[in-house]
Amino acid sequence: MDEETFERVRDVVASIPAGRVLSYGDVAQRAGVSSPRLVGRIMAEDSADLPWHRVLRADGTVAPHLRERQLAALRAEGVLANGARVDMRTHRWAG
Structure with missing residues (x-):
């Protein structure tokens, strides 16, 4: 993977405002990356x-291994989850 792709993904993630979320696929699309998995790899x-x-699975669920930290950080920004799932229709960033 080239540095430009890496930076495009980072720029998209950095631009997500507090209280909003995107899916890995949303980030991939905005960054011009071919796969949501590549976004996950870059973020890892x-x-x-x-x-x-602020980056979630397409169904609004959080990373299982980061569940408590991720949900707490989202809650602090006003993004409430039903269990471990965020309502993407309500909280997805349209910007």
Whole structure:
């Protein structure tokens, strides 16, 4: 993967405003990346300085291994989940 792709994904994630979320697929589409899995891979490598908690699975569920941290961070921004699922229709960023 090239540095430009890496930076495009990071830029999209960095631009998600507080209180809004995107799916990995949304990020891929906005960044011009072919696969949501590639977005996940990029974020796994380097997302500590990004609002990583605002990126969810397409069905609105959070990463199982980060569930409590991710849900707490989203709750702090006013994004409430039903169990471990965020209502994407309500909270998806349209910007």
